[in-house]
Amino acid sequence: MPRPARWAARLLPLVLLVLWLAVGGGLGPYAGKLGEVATNDQAAFLPRSAESTRVIEAQRAFRQDETLPALVVWTSPGGAPLGPETRAAATRALATLSGQPGVVGAPSPALPSEDGEALRGVVQLRPDLGEELAPTLAEIDRAASAVPGTTVWLAGPAATQADLSDAFAGIDGLLLAVALVTVLLILLLVYRSVLLPLIIIVGAVLSLALACAVVYVLADHDVVRVDGQVQGILSILVIGAATDYALLLAARYREELARRDGERVPAMRAALRQSAGPITASAATVALALLALLFSDLTNNRALGPVGAIGIVCAVLSTLTFLPAVLVLLGRAAYWPSKPRPSESEGGGHGIWRRVAALVDRAPRKVWAATLAGLLACAAFSPLLESKGVPLDEIFVNDAPSVAAQEALGRHFPGGAGNPAIVIADAAAAARVTSAAEAVEGVDSAAAVTASGRPGAGAPLVVDGRVR
Known part of the structure; x- marks a missing residue:
C-alpha cells in the first residue's frame, strides 16, 4: 500500500472515533429530553375509527378551561x-x-x-x-x-x-440499565473478553444518543409522534439491534485477524465486505416491518413505526463506522485476554457454532421444517390472547392509593362517579337523549353539562348546536 494510503487508513479510524465521541457528548442529553416532546393522551390508545375516539375529539369544543x-x-x-x-x-x-x-x-x-x-x-x-x-x-x-x-x-x-x-418515574433509565447489563453478561460469556463487550455497549449507547436526537428534532417539528411507550421501546430496540449487528462484524473481524496474521486494516476491509450485506439486509427487514405499523388503527402503534425505523438506521450506522474504527485501532487487544487463532478462521468460528453451521448445511430442509413446526406450535396458542385492555386495579404492580380510593368511591357512589360515560347529542334532542339514557338499565342518572362544568346545574352549554 502506498504511504499516503497507509496514513489515510490509519487516520480514518481515529477521525471516526472522534466524530462519534462528539455525537455522544453533544447529543446524549436528548435521550432525557424526549419527554419534553412526548404526547400522552387517552385517544392515542384507542382506534381512530372507535366511537369513543370521536367523542374525545368532540369534547374539546366544550372545554373553556381544561382542568x-x-x-x-x-x-x-x-x-x-x-x-x-x-x-x-x-x-x-x-x-x-x-x-x-x-x-x-x-x-x-x-x-x-x-x-x-x-x-x-x-x-x-x-x-x-x-x-x-x-x-x-x-x-x-x-x-x-x-x-x-x-x-x-x-x-x-x-x-x-x-x-x-x-x-413510571425513571422507567426508561431502568429499562436501559437492565438491557445494558444483560447484554454485557451475554457478551462476557460468549467472547470471554474484557474490552469487546464494553466497546459494543458504547457503540450501542452512541447510536441511541443519535437516534434520540433525531427523533427529538422531528417530534419537536410535529413530523413524528412520541409517547411513553415509544420512548421505552426505542431504547431497548436500538440497544438490541446495535448489539446484534456488532456481534456479526466482531466475529468476522476476529476470523480475518487470525487469517491475516494480525494485519488490522486488510482484516477489517474483508470483514466489512462480508458483513455489510447481511447487516443492512437484516436492518432493512426490521425497519420495513416497523414501518408496517403505519397501517395500524392505533395512534401509539403508528408512532412507533417511523421512530423505531430511525433507531434501526442509527444502529447500523454505528456498527459500520464506530465499531470498525475502534476495532482497527485496538486490533487483537480488543479480544483480550483471548487471542484470535488461525484455527478459528479455518473452521469458521468456535466449536459449537461450527457444528450448528454444519447441521444447517447438511440438512437445510429438515432444519427449516423443524423450525416452522415449532413456530406453528407456538402460534397455535394465539387465539388464547385477550386484548380487551387492562382495568385500573390491574395496571399497578403494587397497591396504588388511587386504586384503593376508586374502590372506596365505588362502594358508596355510582360506578361512573369518578369517570362518567360521555354522550354528545344535538341540542334540540337534549331532553329526549337524557331520558333515554336514564332509562338504560344500570344508569344511575344523566344530565346535560352546564357552562359551569357541573351537570344539571342550570341551562345546558350548547356548542355548535350540540350538548354534552
Whole structure:
C-alpha cells in the first residue's frame, strides 16, 4: 500500500472515533429530553375509527378551561353514617383550597352518598402541573384530613395520573440499565473478553444518543409522534439491534485477524465486505416491518413505526463506522485476554457454532421444517390472547392509593362517579337523549353539562348546536 494510503487508513479510524465521541457528548442529553416532546393522551390508545375516539375529539369544543379533576372521598372508619356536621366540615375544608396554587376555581361542596356513609367533593386542578401535581394532591389531602372522624381518599384522573407518574418515574433509565447489563453478561460469556463487550455497549449507547436526537428534532417539528411507550421501546430496540449487528462484524473481524496474521486494516476491509450485506439486509427487514405499523388503527402503534425505523438506521450506522474504527485501532487487544487463532478462521468460528453451521448445511430442509413446526406450535396458542385492555386495579404492580380510593368511591357512589360515560347529542334532542339514557338499565342518572362544568346545574352549554 502506498504511504499516503497507509496514513489515510490509519487516520480514518481515529477521525471516526472522534466524530462519534462528539455525537455522544453533544447529543446524549436528548435521550432525557424526549419527554419534553412526548404526547400522552387517552385517544392515542384507542382506534381512530372507535366511537369513543370521536367523542374525545368532540369534547374539546366544550372545554373553556381544561382542568384535571381530583375527587375527595370521606368515609366513616366504622361504617357509621356521616351527619350534617361532618358534611359542613368537609365543605369548609374544600373551601380552604380555593385560590391555592394549582387549584382552578372554587371546589365543589361535599355531597353525601345515598347510604349516608360517605361524602364526595371535586377539586379542579390545572392540567399542566407536571411535577407539582403530587405536592398539590398532598395539600388537598392535608386539608381534607382536617375533617374529624373520617378516612380521606383521593381518586379521579388527577390521583391516577400522579400514581402513574410515580410508577413510571425513571422507567426508561431502568429499562436501559437492565438491557445494558444483560447484554454485557451475554457478551462476557460468549467472547470471554474484557474490552469487546464494553466497546459494543458504547457503540450501542452512541447510536441511541443519535437516534434520540433525531427523533427529538422531528417530534419537536410535529413530523413524528412520541409517547411513553415509544420512548421505552426505542431504547431497548436500538440497544438490541446495535448489539446484534456488532456481534456479526466482531466475529468476522476476529476470523480475518487470525487469517491475516494480525494485519488490522486488510482484516477489517474483508470483514466489512462480508458483513455489510447481511447487516443492512437484516436492518432493512426490521425497519420495513416497523414501518408496517403505519397501517395500524392505533395512534401509539403508528408512532412507533417511523421512530423505531430511525433507531434501526442509527444502529447500523454505528456498527459500520464506530465499531470498525475502534476495532482497527485496538486490533487483537480488543479480544483480550483471548487471542484470535488461525484455527478459528479455518473452521469458521468456535466449536459449537461450527457444528450448528454444519447441521444447517447438511440438512437445510429438515432444519427449516423443524423450525416452522415449532413456530406453528407456538402460534397455535394465539387465539388464547385477550386484548380487551387492562382495568385500573390491574395496571399497578403494587397497591396504588388511587386504586384503593376508586374502590372506596365505588362502594358508596355510582360506578361512573369518578369517570362518567360521555354522550354528545344535538341540542334540540337534549331532553329526549337524557331520558333515554336514564332509562338504560344500570344508569344511575344523566344530565346535560352546564357552562359551569357541573351537570344539571342550570341551562345546558350548547356548542355548535350540540350538548354534552
